[in-house]
Amino acid sequence: MANYSMYSGATGKPSWALLPHGTWIDKVRERLGLSYSNSNELNQIIDEHLPGRPRFQRxxxxxEAAGEAFELYYRDIIQCIRSLFGDPEFAPVLVFAPERHYTDDDEVNREYSEMHTGTWWWSTQIKLEDEREGATIIPVIISTDKTQLTLFRNKTAYPIYLTIGNIPKDIRRKPSRRAQILLGYLPTTRLSQITSVTSRRRTLANLFHTCMSFVLAPLKTAGVDGLAMMSGDGVVRRCHPIFAIFAGDYPEQILVSCLKNGECPTCPIPHDELGSGTILGPRALLPIIDALDAMDDDPSEFTRACLDAGIKPIYHPFWYDLPYVNIYQSITPDVLHQLYQGLVKHLVAWLISAFGANEIDARCRRMPPNHGTRLFTKGISTLSRVSGQEHRDMCRVLLGLIVDLRLPNGASTVRLVRAVRSMLDFFYLAQYKVHTKRTLSDMDEALSNFHTNKSVFIDLGIRTQFNLPKLHNVGHYKQLIMRFGTTDNYSTQTTERLHIDFAKEAYEATNHKEEFAQMTIWLERLEKMTSHAAYIKWRLTGTSQLSNTTQASTPSLSSSSLSIQMTRNPSARGVELDDIALNYGAEDIRNALAIFIAKWKNTSLHGARLDVAAASINLPMRSLSVFHKIRFSASDQYDVHGEYSFTDVAHAKPASTSVSLQGRTTRAVSARFDTVLVDRGDGGIIGVKGYQVAQIRTIFLLSDSTCRDTFGLDTEWPSHLAYVEWFSPFSRTPHQDHFMYKVSREYRHGSRHASVIPVQNIKRSVMLFPKFGPVVDRSWTSDNVLEECETFYVNPFVDEHSYRTIK
Known part of the structure; x- marks a missing residue:
């Protein structure tokens, strides 16, 4: 039997080889028509003959303070920008000039989305045009973040990532589009040989800025004078690459802005006023530049000047002489670390302290399942090392856990519930992919409501103050969104994802000795092979990745903004109507289907006349073909690219038994009948008017021939139908404190009100929070709570789409 061995290409050894008992297969190269006989020759071809992005330099x-030299691996930033700007993949979508978008003809309600719709690009364009007409701005977006390469050997990497604002944000945030370039690896030393903590921190900060200054130095003259650059469509423009955005978490923001820990990286508010809700204008840059100009003076004088200006004595920060840059207006919101890993973490801890872990966890275990919503079957109080995604999942159910709870001392929960609701509102509004003047005002109002009600946590003895930099920083979101576009333009979640490709996988490809030299070689080769594969695909098919992914798929059932996809084949064929009534809970399936057919034949029938007409209809079928799920795709109302922004699934399946792969064990699978939002005929894009909540019991199919021959229906027949049980209609206004709508089971003649409806009328799944009361019924479970509980609150926090619709 042949032996297969894997080797690391970064070490110069074969990256793959087929070695039958240590020998090469005879005439492999000739029979496969290869231009190389081993991986060394292949690597040489890749290195010397394939075009690629700029090479790494060392x-x-x-x-001097440590008496040691450290390695900086970097790329020429101008060549990297040329590579992105001139990539043919991006040529159809590149943006070359700022724009102002409005939602009204009077140009009052301005819209912000892509970076070129913000005020920064417009104002910078005016400054350049005043100097010399015909400038094309290339906004440079830089992000840095340390990441662990190993768990036990404590090895870290400090990558710098680069992208440009001319590329649309939906392309920039997808690693597969290759719109982000690894610009370099900064030194990761801890300088442990420097014993003084203060001196060590100052030296590390100076090392960071020295390296960044060297890497970004070419932007000084290029930003002012411009460079001739060719875009992917062959047009040459005078381009000005200008540092615009730095994206990073709070420690990185403090490091970049040369401030002390605990301060705001944007405005000069004192630390003991961070929790006041007061937002000041950005720090004045000129006094800081004047202080930095004293770096050539006596060191003590320089230190004193920096302290008077409110910054650390850092020699030559990297942004010091970059053109058109104010670093205190370039540090952007960080949704991942500021909101989910920051404020949500605090909020959850406060609620557990207020209500106790036992009742909070008991409610977690009894939430009904819903697509896209995680069930915390063990509660949330015992979780450790909680990720950003887990905090995001908590936000989806957090309000439903506390609406009916009572505080131990009998105090009113009104302020606490309002504080939680307003904070959740802010989280979801801050992540809108398109903002307007109105939605930005809503976001500010939500934050203001939190500050109005936050004192409840002080009254409960949970907090003594709110001087949290991350809480204060969210007050700058509105201005920064207006300046640079929505928060998905500069998300640090993209940076976290890039670590996998550019750091962790690159490290695993090395022999873990002098790893950065090997990592850079490995990455260069990977980029070249990826580009070559895209070129070959284009030569063979005439299409690119961009052209493929921007084309909308053809749905089976569609409306203007909604696509409903059903599987080609039913989940179960020939299910007896009695079995559907028993196993699916569709107890009134015969009568409901007869009423639907009668109504379809004569839309003017109502009430008793409809019941009489339905009674005369004879249902010849004894069984139906049923489906166990519906898949939805919907585009956001502001999605200018026409891509589906969310996917959703609604289930309607009976209990079953799952058998293991070996057939030795079986497992009971609980029934699941999801709740959905149904359009009653006049539902809009936003708001609950025209919609009603229902629970799907079964989804089935009637063929056109059956409907035509049996029922005499000449009109077009809906291909898929659903038997649903109704909840009460939405009230005119939601609850005055938590702003959720309350719905209850709807009954007719002592039984649950049920109907048959076309599947096309279903907009999406919807999650219901059970009305638990002060103490949750311990007999309820996640599987039975929809059947046992009668009253619910409609959850608007499943995703952005549901929030826009139900809030």
Missing amino acids: KEVVV
Whole structure:
């Protein structure tokens, strides 16, 4: 039997080889028509003959205080920008000029989405045009973040990522589109040989800024004078690459802005006023530049000047002489770390302290399942090392856990519930992909409501103050969104995802010795092979990745903004009507289907006349073909690219038994009948008017021939139908404190009100929060709570689409 061995290409050894008992297969190269006989020759071809992005370079940076030199791996930033700007993949979508978008003809309600719709690009364009007409701005977006490469050997990497604002945000945030470039690896030393903590921190900060200054230095003259650059469509423009955005978490923001920990990286508010809700204008840059100009003076004078200006004494910060840059207006919101890993973490801890872990966890275990919503079957109080995604999942159910709870001391929960609701509102509004003047006002109002009600946590003895930098920083979101576009333009979630490709996988490809030299070689080769594969695909098919992914798929059932997809084949064929009534809970399936057919034949029938007409209809079928799920795709109302922004699934399946792969064990699978939002005829894009909540019991199919021959229906027949049980209609206004709508089971003649409806009328799944009361009924479970509970609150926090619709 042949032996297969894997080797690391970064070490110069074969990256793959087929070695039958240590020998090469005879004439492999000739029979496969290869231009190389081993991986060394293949790597040489890749290195010398395939075009690619700029090569990595190595530079030693000497730290005199430590008496040691450190390695900086970097790329030419101008060549990297040329590579992105001139990539043919991006040519159809590149943006070359700022724009102002409005939702009204009077140009009052301005719209912000892509970076070129913000005020920064417009104002910078005016400054350049005043100097010399015909400038094309290339906004440079830089992000940095340390990441662990190993768990036990404590090895870290410090990558710098680069992208440009001319590329649309939906392309920039997808690693597969290759719109982000690894610009370099910064030194990761801890300088443990420097014993003084203060001196060590100052030296590390100076090392960071020295390396960044070297890497970004070419932007100084290029930003002012411009460079001739060719875009992917062959047009040459005078381009000005200008540093615009720095994206990073709070420690990185403090490091970049040369401030002390605990301060706001944007405005000069004192630390003990961070929790006041007061937002000041950005720090004045000129006094800081004047202080930095004293770097050539006596060190003590320089230190004193920096302290008077409110910054650390950092010699030559990297942004010091970059053109058109104010670093205190370039540090952007960080949704991942500021909201989910920051404020949500605090909020959950406060609620557990207020209500106790036992009742909170008991409610977690009894939430009904819903697509896209995680069930915390063990509660949330015992979770450790909670990820950003887990905090995001908590936000989806957090309000439903507390609406009926009582505080131990009998105090009113009104302020607490309002504080939680307003904070959740802010989280969801802050992540809108398109903002307007109105939605930005809503976001500010939500934050203001939190500050109005936050004192409840002080009254309960949970907090003594709210001087949290992350809480204060969210007050700057409105201005920064207006300046640079919505928060998905500069999300640090993209940075976290890039670590996998550019750091962790690259490290695993090395022999873990002098790894950065090997990592850069491995990455260069990977980029070249990826580009070559895209070129070959284009030569063979005439299409690119961009052209493929921007084309909308053809749905089976569709409306203007909704696509409903059903599987080609039913989940179960020939299910007896009695079995449907028993196993699916569709107890009134015969009568409901007869009423639907009668109504379809004569839309003017109502009430008693409809019941009489339905009674005369004879249902010849004894069984139906049923489906166990519906898949939805919907585009956002503001989605200018026409891509589906969310997918959703609604289930309607009976209990079953799952058998293991070996057939040795079986497992009971609970029934699941999801709740959905149904359009009663006049439902709109936003708001609950025209919609009603229902629970799907079964989804089935009647063929056109059956409907035509049996019922005499000449009109077009809906291909898929659903038997649903109704909940009460939405009230005119939601609850005055938590702003959720309350619905209850709807009954007719002592039984649950049920109907047959076309599947096309279903907009999406919807999650219901059970009205638990002060103490949750311990007999309820996640599987039976929809059947046992009668009253619910409609959850608007499943995703952005549901929030827009139900809030």
